[in-house]
Amino acid sequence: TWVVGCQLLLTLGLLALPVLDPSRMSGVVWATLFALAVCSATQDIAIDAYTIELLDEAEMGPANGIRVTAYRVALICAGGLFVALAGLIGWPAAFGIAAIMMALCCLLSCRMPHAAPQPVAGAAAGASPLERGVWTPLEQFFGHPGFFTVMLFILTFKLGDMSLGPMVRPFWVDRQFTPLEIGAVPGTLGVVATILGALLGGSLTARWGIFRALLVLGAAQAASNLVYALAAALPPSTPLMYAASIVESFCGGLGTAPFLAFLMSICDKAHAATQYALLSALFGLTRVVAGTFSGWVTEGVGYAAYFSLTFVLAWPALLLLPWVRRWTVARAGGDRRD
Numbered sequence: 001t002w003v004v005g006c007q008l009l010l011t012l013g014l015l016a017l018p019v020l021d022p023s024r025m026s027g028v029v030w031a032t033l034f035a036l037a038v039c040s041a042t043q044d045i046a047i048d049a050y051t052i053e054l055l056d057e058a059e060m061g062p063a064n065g066i067r068v069t070a071y072r073v074a075l076i077c078a079g080g081l082f083v084a085l086a087g088l089i090g091w092p093a094a095f096g097i098a099a100i101m102m103a104l105c106c107l108l109s110c111r112m113p114h115a116a117p118q119p120v121a122g123a124a125a126g127a128s129p130l131e132r133g134v135w136t137p138l139e140q141f142f143g144h145p146g147f148f149t150v151m152l153f154i155l156t157f158k159l160g161d162m163s164l165g166p167m168v169r170p171f172w173v174d175r176q177f178t179p180l181e182i183g184a185v186p187g188t189l190g191v192v193a194t195i196l197g198a199l200l201g202g203s204l205t206a207r208w209g210i211f212r213a214l215l216v217l218g219a220a221q222a223a224s225n226l227v228y229a230l231a232a233a234l235p236p237s238t239p240l241m242y243a244a245s246i247v248e249s250f251c252g253g254l255g256t257a258p259f260l261a262f263l264m265s266i267c268d269k270a271h272a273a274t275q276y277a278l279l280s281a282l283f284g285l286t287r288v289v290a291g292t293f294s295g296w297v298t299e300g301v302g303y304a305a306y307f308s309l310t311f312v313l314a315w316p317a318l319l320l321l322p323w324v325r326r327w328t329v330a331r332a333g334g335d336r337r338d
Helices: 002-019 027-054 057-089 091-110 122-126 129-142 147-156 159-174 179-208 210-223 225-233 238-265 269-301 303-313 315-337
Strands: none
Touching (some): 002 027, 027 238, 027 269, 057 179, 129 269, 147 269, 159 210, 159 269, 159 315, 179 238, 210 225, 210 238, 210 315, 269 303, 303 315
16 A cells, blocks of 8 residues: 555656746755655555565565666656666656656565565554554564674674775776776676676575575675775776776675575564665665775775775674574574464
8 A cells, every 4th residue: 555655656656747937946845855755665664564574584584685686777767768768868758758657566566465464462452553663673683682782783784895995986086998988887787796696695595594694605706895995005997997897896786685584584574664664774884884985994904905904894693593594493483482
């Protein structure tokens, strides 16, 4: 219901944008843009919750590989392709096509299988909507000893990857590569490599299980940063730069699939929206922190040392895996007793 409702509102918003005059930036324009942003974010949360409610844990690895692929393709379509289309046929027609595509997504959502209703057991069954929607989901996490270790793991699993990312493009620029080369290799081949890595990572997660995949693919994700460190330490080499970009993007995709599967697996199906939104926000802090300090640190120590440091930053999360696994086992046992 939430997914369909948000997509209907997004369709209407996309149809309204060409009618509005952005040069005046009136209250109606701001309200429309705000509504689009809220509906888009709400749709994301609703789709995440639907995925958690619908899938078994064994299906989450492949599903997240497909989700990463769809996300990357959507970025390409909504970015470069949409702007190019607007240049050819004009913004009103481009927004009209976008609205039609969103309406088709809405029709597809209507035909998706319904997730089974999740019963709310115990004291939460008679609680107020605020308690059921906010406090009970949070208590399920924080009420189990050791959740702060899990929080630390979530914050640090992608820390090496997120610390490397902001400095990739400046590194390519400083190596005197042209905008065309930067767009073609990190921008295009890198996206393709990420998609392939995510699909393979999802398949391996289904085969190995989430925790083994987190360890092995997380180690590969960390090690891939060393290829950039090698490229920075050696004299400029075009083949090595190309290899660094493709290997790092591919291994980043490998690590993403089991990580997202882990986040989904620890959410209770009855409270999936609130819990996954919390975990996503926690994970989002990693990007903010990494982006804040990356340029300053690189300026002080140089690219080679900084890229090597990003490899080191990835390992604390892998060392925390035994404690994270114990927490998930203990929590699952406690939930069964409840």
